Amino acid sequence: MVPLIKLPKPAVLRLRSLTWTVNLMAYRNRNEKPPKLVLNKYNHKKVKETLVNETSGKCAYCESKVTHVYPGDIEHILPKSDFPKLTFEWNNLTFSCSVCNGHKSNYYDAQNPVLNPYSDAIYEHITSSGAMIIHMPGSVRGEITYKLLELNRxxxxxxxxxxxxxxxxxxxxxxxxxxxxxxxxxxxxxxxxxxxxxxxxxxxxxxxxxxxxxxxxx
Ligand SMILES: [Zn+2]
Structure with missing residues (x-):
C-alpha cells in the first residue's frame, strides 16, 4: 500500500451524485433493498477511468497492477452497507483487485478502520521486511489492515x-x-x-x- 492523492471529482459525480444518493436513501428509509440500477450508479465509466488514473491501475491495497489481468473493482473505503450515504461520495471511492475487495468486504470498526491510502500516514502503520508486509510495532490498524486484506498471501x-x-x-x-x-x-x-x-x-x-x-x- 502506498499513499495516494485524489484526482478532481469526475463531472458525472458532481452533477448526479446528490440525485443518486437521494434515490438510494429513499429505498433505505423504507427498509427496501435498492435495485441494482439505483445502487450501482457509481460504476460509471468516467468514475472508473479516473480511479484507475489516480491509482496508476494498481490495487489501492496490495499494489498489484490490476488492469494487466482484468478490469478491477470500484471499492468503497467505508463500506456502503454501513455508510449508504457515502455510496457515491468521491472521497470514499478507490480502485482495488477483487481479492482485496473480497477480503475487506463489509469490515468496519470505528476504533480501527482499515488504513485509508488517501488520508492516513501509511508508513506510521505498516512497513515491510523483504517481501513481507509487517505492521509498525504498536499499530493495531496496521496489523488489522494487512491481516484482514491478507497482504502476505x-x-x-x-x-x-x-x-x-x-x-x-x-x-x-x-x-x-x-x-x-x-x-x-x-x-x-x-x-x-x-x-x-x-x-x-x-x-x-x-x-x-x-x-x-x-x-x-x-
Ligand atoms: Zn489487491
Missing part, C-alpha cells in the same frame, strides 16, 4: 520476491559499475522501480531505505 509474496530479486540485481550492478554513463542508467532504473506508480513499489522503496541505512551511496 502466497502469490503476492512470490511476485514481490521476484521484483526484489531484479531490484537487488540493479543495485548490485549500480555499485559495481565503473562507467559513469552506465552507472547513471542503472540509477535511473532503480529510481523508476520505486516510483509509486510501479507495482510493489512499497517493498522496493523499503528495501532501498534499508541498504541506504547500511551505507549504500546512491
Amino acid at each position: 502466497g502469490n503476492l509474496i512470490e511476485r514481490r520476491e521476484e521484483a526484489l530479486v531484479i531490484f537487488r540485481k540493479y543495485l548490485d550492478a549500480y555499485v559495481k559499475e565503473q562507467n559513469i554513463y552506465l552507472k547513471s542508467l542503472y540509477k535511473k532504473e532503480i529510481i523508476g522501480m520505486i516510483s509509486p506508480d510501479k507495482e510493489f513499489s512499497f517493498v522496493l522503496k523499503n528495501s532501498l531505505s534499508f541498504f541506504i541505512s547500511k551505507g549504500l551511496n546512491i
Whole structure:
C-alpha cells in the first residue's frame, strides 16, 4: 500500500451524485433493498477511468497492477452497507483487485478502520521486511489492515520476491559499475522501480531505505 492523492471529482459525480444518493436513501428509509440500477450508479465509466488514473491501475491495497489481468473493482473505503450515504461520495471511492475487495468486504470498526491510502500516514502503520508486509510495532490498524486484506498471501509474496530479486540485481550492478554513463542508467532504473506508480513499489522503496541505512551511496 502506498499513499495516494485524489484526482478532481469526475463531472458525472458532481452533477448526479446528490440525485443518486437521494434515490438510494429513499429505498433505505423504507427498509427496501435498492435495485441494482439505483445502487450501482457509481460504476460509471468516467468514475472508473479516473480511479484507475489516480491509482496508476494498481490495487489501492496490495499494489498489484490490476488492469494487466482484468478490469478491477470500484471499492468503497467505508463500506456502503454501513455508510449508504457515502455510496457515491468521491472521497470514499478507490480502485482495488477483487481479492482485496473480497477480503475487506463489509469490515468496519470505528476504533480501527482499515488504513485509508488517501488520508492516513501509511508508513506510521505498516512497513515491510523483504517481501513481507509487517505492521509498525504498536499499530493495531496496521496489523488489522494487512491481516484482514491478507497482504502476505502466497502469490503476492512470490511476485514481490521476484521484483526484489531484479531490484537487488540493479543495485548490485549500480555499485559495481565503473562507467559513469552506465552507472547513471542503472540509477535511473532503480529510481523508476520505486516510483509509486510501479507495482510493489512499497517493498522496493523499503528495501532501498534499508541498504541506504547500511551505507549504500546512491
Ligand atoms: Zn489487491
